[in-house]
Amino acid sequence: MFDILFYIFAALTVLTAILIPICRNPVNGAMFMIASFVGTACLFVLLEAYFLAILQIMVYAGAIIVLFLFIIMLLNVDKVKHLRPSIVAQVAALFALLILSLGVGSLFLSGAANPMPEISVDSTASMARNFGYLLFTKYMLPFQVSGFLLLVSMIGVILLSKKLPVTTTKVGEDA
Amino acid sequence: MAPQQTLLIILLAPLVSATLIALFGRKNGLLSASISVLSAGIQMVLTLSILFGNWSGDAITCSYEWLKLGALDVNLGFYLTPLAGLLLFVVTFVGFCIHVFSIGYSDDDEARGRFFGGLSIFMFSMTGIVLSANLFMIFIFWELVGFSSYMLIGHYLFKQSAANAAKKAFIVNRVGDFGFLVGIIWCFWHYGTTDLATLQSILVGSPMLATGTATAIALCLFCGVLGKSAQMPLHVWLPDAMEGPTPVSALIHAATMVAAGVYLLGRIWFVYTPDALNVVAFIGTITACYAAFCAFGVKDIKKILAYSTLSQLGYLVAAFALGTLYATQHGDHGLTGVGTAHFHLTTHAFFKALMFLGAGSVIHACHHEQDLFKMGGLLKRMPITSITFLVGVIAISGIPPFAGFYSKDAILYLAQQENSVIFYALTATAFLTALYMGRLFFVAFLGKARSEHVEHAKESSFVMWLPLVVLAVCSVLGGFEGFYPEALKHFLEANVLHPEGEAHHQMLIMSLCLGLGGLLVAFLIYMKPAKRGSDTLETKVPVVFNVLKGRLYFDEIYNYYVAKIQQRFAYVVSFLEQTFIQRLFVRGSGALTSVIGTMVRSVNNGNVQAYVFWFLIGLVLFWVFAIGGF
Amino acid sequence: MNVGLESYLIVSGILFSVGFFGVILRKNALVMLMCLELMLNASNLALVAFSRYNATPENNMMDGNTFVFFIITVAAAEVAVGLAIIVQLFRHSRTSMVDEFNTLKD
Numbered sequence: 001m002f003d004i005l006f007y008i009f010a011a012l013t014v015l016t017a018i019l020i021p022i023c024r025n026p027v028n029g030a031m032f033m034i035a036s037f038v039g040t041a042c043l044f045v046l047l048e049a050y051f052l053a054i055l056q057i058m059v060y061a062g063a064i065i066v067l068f069l070f071i072i073m074l075l076n077v078d079k080v081k082h083l084r085p086s087i088v089a090q091v092a093a094l095f096a097l098l099i100l101s102l103g104v105g106s107l108f109l110s111g112a113a114n115p116m117p118e119i120s121v122d123s124t125a126s127m128a129r130n131f132g133y134l135l136f137t138k139y140m141l142p143f144q145v146s147g148f149l150l151l152v153s154m155i156g157v158i159l160l161s162k163k164l165p166v167t168t169t170k171v172g173e174d175a
Numbered sequence: 176m177a178p179q180q181t182l183l184i185i186l187l188a189p190l191v192s193a194t195l196i197a198l199f200g201r202k203n204g205l206l207s208a209s210i211s212v213l214s215a216g217i218q219m220v221l222t223l224s225i226l227f228g229n230w231s232g233d234a235i236t237c238s239y240e241w242l243k244l245g246a247l248d249v250n251l252g253f254y255l256t257p258l259a260g261l262l263l264f265v266v267t268f269v270g271f272c273i274h275v276f277s278i279g280y281s282d283d284d285e286a287r288g289r290f291f292g293g294l295s296i297f298m299f300s301m302t303g304i305v306l307s308a309n310l311f312m313i314f315i316f317w318e319l320v321g322f323s324s325y326m327l328i329g330h331y332l333f334k335q336s337a338a339n340a341a342k343k344a345f346i347v348n349r350v351g352d353f354g355f356l357v358g359i360i361w362c363f364w365h366y367g368t369t370d371l372a373t374l375q376s377i378l379v380g381s382p383m384l385a386t387g388t389a390t391a392i393a394l395c396l397f398c399g400v401l402g403k404s405a406q407m408p409l410h411v412w413l414p415d416a417m418e419g420p421t422p423v424s425a426l427i428h429a430a431t432m433v434a435a436g437v438y439l440l441g442r443i444w445f446v447y448t449p450d451a452l453n454v455v456a457f458i459g460t461i462t463a464c465y466a467a468f469c470a471f472g473v474k475d476i477k478k479i480l481a482y483s484t485l486s487q488l489g490y491l492v493a494a495f496a497l498g499t500l501y502a503t504q505h506g507d508h509g510l511t512g513v514g515t516a517h518f519h520l521t522t523h524a525f526f527k528a529l530m531f532l533g534a535g536s537v538i539h540a541c542h543h544e545q546d547l548f549k550m551g552g553l554l555k556r557m558p559i560t561s562i563t564f565l566v567g568v569i570a571i572s573g574i575p576p577f578a579g580f581y582s583k584d585a586i587l588y589l590a591q592q593e594n595s596v597i598f599y600a601l602t603a604t605a606f607l608t609a610l611y612m613g614r615l616f617f618v619a620f621l622g623k624a625r626s627e628h629v630e631h632a633k634e635s636s637f638v639m640w641l642p643l644v645v646l647a648v649c650s651v652l653g654g655f656e657g658f659y660p661e662a663l664k665h666f667l668e669a670n671v672l673h674p675e676g677e678a679h680h681q682m683l684i685m686s687l688c689l690g691l692g693g694l695l696v697a698f699l700i701y702m703k704p705a706k707r708g709s710d711t712l713e714t715k716v717p718v719v720f721n722v723l724k725g726r727l728y729f730d731e732i733y734n735y736y737v738a739k740i741q742q743r744f745a746y747v748v749s750f751l752e753q754t755f756i757q758r759l760f761v762r763g764s765g766a767l768t769s770v771i772g773t774m775v776r777s778v779n780n781g782n783v784q785a786y787v788f789w790f791l792i793g794l795v796l797f798w799v800f801a802i803g804g805f
Numbered sequence: 806m807n808v809g810l811e812s813y814l815i816v817s818g819i820l821f822s823v824g825f826f827g828v829i830l831r832k833n834a835l836v837m838l839m840c841l842e843l844m845l846n847a848s849n850l851a852l853v854a855f856s857r858y859n860a861t862p863e864n865n866m867m868d869g870n871t872f873v874f875f876i877i878t879v880a881a882a883e884v885a886v887g888l889a890i891i892v893q894l895f896r897h898s899r900t901s902m903v904d905e906f907n908t909l910k911d
Contacts, residue, residue, distance in 0.1 A: 063881060
C-alpha cells in the first residue's frame with residue numbers, strides 16, 4: 001500500500017519538477033513548482049516527518065512561491081518565444097548529465113543502502129515535542145543564529161528595494 | 176674596569192665620534208675637530224692605561240658568538256697579545272699626534288667636518304684590525320679600512336686626480352682582498368677554524384704544514400698583504416694616494432694602514448711554510464729595491480716619502496719572512512720574524528709620521544707648494560720643522576743612536592744569517608735610502624729659496640709643531656727597549672734578534688758607513704746643481720733619470736690590460752647575460768606566467784551560468800576526493 | 806514495504822539534476838532562482854530520508870529533520886534577498902535576462 005503511494009507521489013514530484021525549466025511562461029513555472037512542493041510534502045508524510053510536511057507547505061508553497069509570483073507580476077516578465085540555449089550551454093548540460101547520472105548510478109549500484117524495511121519507532125505522536133526538544137537544547141545556537149539571519153535578510157531586503165535617487169543628467173533625458 | 180671593557184671603549188670611541196660628526200658636525204669644523212681629537216685622546220689614554228697598568232703580557236680575550244651556520248662559527252672578539260698591544264700603542268699614539276696636527280693643517284679646508292669624520296672612521300677600522308680575534312673579523316675591518324682610505328684620499332672632491340687616485344687605491348686593494356678572501360675560506364676549509372688562538376695551537380710544529388696546500392693557503396693570505404701593504408705587483412696605488420691631505424698620508428699611508436699587512440703576517444705567522452716564506456722574502460726585497468730606485472725619479476716631496484714608505488714596507492715584509500725562517504731553523508722562538516718586523520714597524524711609524532707631518536707643515540706654510548725643487552732655505556724660516564725633519568732623516572738612515580739604527584740593524588743581521596743575496600740587496604737599499612732622504616733634506620731645507628711662496632714661509636702654529644717635537648723625541652728614544660712598558664718590553668727583548676759580540680761591532684760600523692756615506696754623497700751631488708732649481712741627476716745623466724722616472728711602466732701595463740683585455744671580456748659577458756639571462760629567463764618566465772594567467776582568466780566570462788557549471792565541476796572533484804579517488 | 810532508502814535518494818538525485826539543468830539552460834533570472842529552490846528541496850528530501858532510515862528503536866534520530874528545518878529557514882531568507890537583488894538589477898537595466906549582465910568579465 002505504501003509502495004504504491006510512494007510511487008504516485010514520487011511521480012508527481014518528479015514530473016512537475018521536470019516541467020519547471022521547460023515552461024515558457026514563468027507563472028506556469030511557479031504553479032508547477034507548487035505542485036512539486038506538495039508532492040515533496042507528501043513524501044515527507046510517508047517518511048513520518050509530519051511537522052516538516054506542514055512546514056514545507058506553509059513556508060515553501062505558501063510564502064516563497066507567493067513571493068515569486070509577486071515579483072513576476074511586478075517585473076512583467078513575458079513569455080519566451082523559443083527556448084534556445086546556446087551550443088555551449090547544451091554541451092555543458094550534456095557533460096553535467098553524464099556526471100550526475102554517474103553519481104546517481106553509483107549510488108544505486110553500490111548497494112550502500114540495503115533495501116531494508118523501515119524500522120518503526122515509538123512515540124511518533126510526540127514528534128513535534130521531540131522536535132522542539134532538540135531545537136532548544138542541542139541546536140540552540142543555530143536556532144538563535146537563524147533568527148538573527150532572518151533579521152539581517154529583512155533589513156537587507158528593505159535596503160535593497162529602496163528606489164535609487166533620481167539623478168538629473170545635464171544632457172537631456174536618456175532611456 | 177675589566178680590560179675587555181676598556182678594549183671595547185677603545186674600539187667604539189672613534190665610531191661614536193664619527194657618528195656625532197656625521198649628525199652634528201658637518202658644517203661646524205671646530206666642533207668636529209674637537210670631537211675627533213677627544214676620541215683619539217681617549218683611545219690613547221686608555222691604551223696607555225692598559226699597557227702601563229700591570230699587564231703581564233698574557234693574552235686578553237673575549238668572544239661573542241655572532242653567526243653560527245652549521246659548522247661555520249663566526250665570532251666577534253678581542254685577542255690582545257703583546258704584539259697587538261704594541262700595534263695598538265703605535266696606532267693610538269701616532270694617531271693622536273696626527274689628530275692634533277690636523278687641527279692646524281685643516282684650518283683652511285672647507286670640508287673640515289668630513290675630514291675629521293673620515294679620520295675617526297679610519298681609527299675605528301684600524302683599531303678593529305688590531306684587536307680582532309679571528310680572520311673573518313679582520314677581513315671585515317680590512318674592508319672598512321679600505322673604505323676609509325678611499326674616502327680620505329678623495330677628500331678634495333673637486334680634484335679629478337684625487338678621485339682617480341681613490342678609485343685606483345680601492346680597486347687595487349680589492350684585487351688583493353680577493354686573494355685574501357680565498358685564503359681565509361681555504362684556511363677555514365682545510366684547518367676547520369679561523370680563530371687565531373685556535374689556529375696557533377693547532378698549527379705550531381704540526382706536520383700539516385709540510386704540504387703544498389699549506390703553502391698555497393699562506394700565499395693566498397699573503398695576497399691581502401700585497402694589496403694593503405703595497406708590495407709588488409700591487410704597489411701602484413701608494414704613490415697616487417698622496418693626492419689626499421698630508422695628515423691622511425701620514426696616518427694611513429705611512430704609519431698604520433700599510434702596516435696592517437705586516438701586522439696580519441704577525442698574527443698568522445704560524446701558517447707560513449718555509450717555501451711560502453722564501454717567496455715572501457723575495458717579494459719584500461724586490462719591492463724595497465725597486466722603490467728606492469724610483470725615489471730618485473720624482474720631484475714631489477710627498478711622492479718621495481711615499482716611495483720611501485714603499486721601500487721600508489718591503490723591508491718589513493722581508494724581515495718577517497727571514498726571521499720566521501731563522502726561527503724554524505733554530506728551533507725556538509717562532510716569533511723572531513714577527514718581533515723584528517714589528518720593532519722596525521714601530522720605529523718606522525714614528526719617523527715616517529714625523530717626516531710626513533714635517534712635509535705637511537712645509538706644504539701648509541708654502542701655500543700647498545709640493546715641488547721639491549721650488550723649495551729651499553727653509554732651515555732659517557721654519558727652524559722647528561727643519562730640526563725635527565732632520566731627526567727623522569737621520570733615524571731612517573740608520574745612524575746610531577737614533578731609533579732606526581737598532582731596528583734596521585736587526586733586520587740586516589737576520590738577512591746576513593739567512594740569505595746572502597737578500598742581504599746585499601737590503602744593504603744597497605739602505606745606502607740608497609740615506610741617499611734619497613739626503614737629497615730631499617738638502618734640496619728642501621738648505622740653500623736659498625727658489626720660489627715666491629717659499630720666500631714668505633714662516634713657522635707653523637703651536638698645534639702643528641708640538642706633535643713634530645713629540646714624534647722626534649720618540650724617534651730618538653724608540654730604539655731602546657726601556658722606552659716601552661713592561662709587557663711590550665718582554666716581547667721585544669725576547670723576539671728581536673740583536674747581533675752579539677763581534678757581529679755587533681761589524682754591523683755598527685757598516686750602518687754608520689752606509690748612513691753617513693749616503694748623506695754625504697747626496698750632499699755632494701745635489702747641493703751644487705748646474706742650473707738653479709734643477710735636479711742634478713736629470714741634467715747630468717738624463718738616461719738614468721728617465722728610466723727611473725718610468726718606474727718600469729707598471730701603470731701603463733695595467734691600464735692597457737684593463738682597457739683592452741678586460742673590457743672586451745666584460746663586453747662578451749654582458750652580451751651573454753643580456754641574451755640568456757635577461758631575455759630567456761627573466762622575461763621568459765614573466766611571459767610564461769602572463770600566458771597562463773590569460774588562460775586562467777578566460778574562465779571569467781561574465782556568464783553566470785558558466786559559473787554554475789564550474790561549481791558542479793568543483794563539487795565533482797570534492798566528491799571524488801571524499802570517496803578517496805586521489 | 807520494500808521501498809528502500811535508495812529509492813528516496815534516486816528521487817532526490819533526479820530532482821537535483823533537474824534543478825541544475827534548469828539553472829544552466831534558462832536565461833531568465835527568476836526561473837533560475839526557482840530551479841535553485843528545487844535543488845534545495847531535493848537535498849531536504851534526502852536529509853529527511855536519511856534521518857528516518859538511520860533511526861533505531863532506542864534512538865529516534867531527529868538531527869536530519871532539524872537540519873531540514875534550518876534549511877527551509879535559510880532558503881526563505883535567501884529567496885527574499887535574491888529577489889530584491891533581481892528587482893534592483895531590473896530597475897538598472899530594464900531586463901532580467903542573465904546574459905545581459907556581463908560587465909564583470911575580464
